[in-house]
Amino acid sequence: MNFALDTLPQGKCGLVSELRTEGAMRRRLMDLGFTPGTRIEALYRGGRGGMTAYLVRDTVIALRPEDAQTVRVRPCENAPGARKHIEVIHK
């Protein structure tokens, strides 16, 4: 099951499965670490039509909804929130 990153609820995480965008933005996203298999957590959503901040490889990257839509993700197993995320890494 595959869904768009912009539909990922706040506090949940997903694993990148593919990027449905080409050219400069595709490369930019990959350089920022949005590569297949990467774990991404939706942190917070801005106001109407605004950006959403995502946690990816220990950095916070904000994307517009239409750009987040091009990133397809699949659900993480037992999708943990931010606090659990750190604990999981520790284990």
Add this chain to the structure above:
Amino acid sequence: MRFHFRVHGNAGFSDQSTTAREGETLLALAGNPNVGKSTLFNRLTGLHQHTGNWPGKTVDSACGRFSHAGRRYLLMDTPGAYSLAARSDEEVLTRDFLCFGAPEAVIVVCDATCAERSLILALQILEITGNVIICMNLCDEAEKKGIFPNTDRLSAKLGVPVVPMSAARGRGVDAFLHAVDNLTPGPPRPISLPAAVETACAPLVSLLESREIPLPPRWITLRLLEGDADTLAALQKQLGVSPEEDAALASALQLSREILHIHDLDAARLSDLCAASAAAEAEALCRECVRKSPSRAALRDRRIDRVLTHPVWGIPVMLALLALVLWLTISGANYPSALLSRGFSWLGTLLRDVFASLHAPPWLTGALLDGVYTTVAWVVAVMLPPMAIFFPLFTILEDLGYLPRMAFNLDGSFKRSSACGKQALTMCMGLGCNAAGVVGCRIIDSPREKLIAALTNSFMPCNGRFPTIISLIALFFTGSGLLGSALSALLLTLVILLGVVSTLLASKLLSKTLLRGVPSSFTLELPPYRKPQILRVLVRSILDRTLFVLGRAVTVAAPAGLLLWLIGNLRPGGVDLLQALAAILDAPGRFLGMDGVILLAFILGLPANELVLPIMLMCYLSQGQLTEPGALASLGTVLRANGWTGVTSACFILFSLLHWPCATTLLTIRKETGSWRYTALAAALPTAFGLIACLLVRFLSMLL
């Protein structure tokens, strides 16, 4: 239509001062945006490159020198880049310098708090040269977040020195210098790619190996196969590697492509593979070399962000913060303003006595004292105190990491104007100086959106207009005391808000007419909050701003004062040129709710906005003298005596906010866009807004 925006190819390192002298070793500083490159640069060279906690603070290369253990080094600070696959103008600068600027070694600064992402670029750089030192910066911050990089293990894995560091606190700098002294040239380290790709590369690699090219053949091969137009152009221009002009190269390239094709790969897939392999390798390295333990520090940022980027409260909180900073500025500036004003008047009297005792001719006293001294004193007395308070406060917000959050909050509005959220960052820079704001627009990737940001930057009141606006608000709309300064801060917030709204309107207007297009994709990094070193920021920033204002006073106000006095007093042909011009402009000036003198001051203030106020005063008092420079009371008396009312003042403030940018900004726009047409547009657009605003105020006041 084509959008012209000059790419600053060689600009950063082609001039004389940046060329390595005899016996100097050329070093390049590189790394992701906002990892502390400029901080390390300042540490090493003793220079004062501006630093701030947001990606994109450095948009131009800077260079400085240092020596250690008897060796001399030339250090080049490059703008931050996420990758060598350059996308924006500043990244092109960095790519070109690292690949073609022939640095003897590259210092890659990594962020220990997000080592994985930082290492992606480090690995890409290691592909082009083995002469690399990696600085694992921000180790103190990482420690607080429970992240512990094992730099020795990383060094063993990568085959280059890795130095743990906290550049802001000076930790690790000695170890770094030691590594620089002992730098031994090493081979580049390729990122491993699937066997199919290696096979495909083979024909091109073996051909390129037979040529004398300063970059690793495998790296060039991969770029040729990826076929990115911009990179190909750079390879041709800098190295003369061009398949179009080189039959042997073309046929090898064709062969390599066919092999790729057999393995079901094309240029786009290959580009993906390169990026994904670098990321995977960085991930694997971190799994082995970075230990992470749970910490509350990482959650602290999330908690702050939940307030500052709240979908509903984010913008009100931002306005409240702005109002607070402005209130501190206004109430804090009162005392030093009064002090400066008294000091200048005392010094003026003293100078006058000295001139009198030396029996100086009246024209000399007039030119130097009434012309130069008075103008300089006014500019300094009005501009210095508020700016020396506002900017340190603003720098604290900047160092905390708040600016990218502002861009985050405002992006929805910018998107509705078909512009880019990063424009909020360039607007913040415009508060300091519009010319700097225009250069800062390089951080915006889309040429169309970059142009919009550059053309609308002067809607933000710069250093030269801000204090004048503050003075007039205090004079005509609010009183003194606590209530007065609070009210002033509120009104000033509204003025800046009007600038923001005008920026959005103008951006939308441009997007619908001359610069038609849809908002393009972009990414915005929100860096971790950092505790600013408040004392250092205050000292540094106050000093910087003072030097900036004083510098402007000497280079602009002094000659302008002399010139104006000469025009006003020499009266060629018996005509007072200033008064004659003001008389001509009186009708249009009054139509706009102002008068001829004000309009003339705006026109003559083209070289620098700081001049508008002194020019007005000189015209109003063509024979008299202003005894107390900067004193609000004397300013108010003069203005009211010349028929100023609340409406005049409101129109003046609006026109000050909304009129043509100063000459320096216009020239910068010309340089950045490469077009006089866009420069003219950048002048016409805010002026049109200003005309409309002034007319509105005037007609509304007539109705009331």
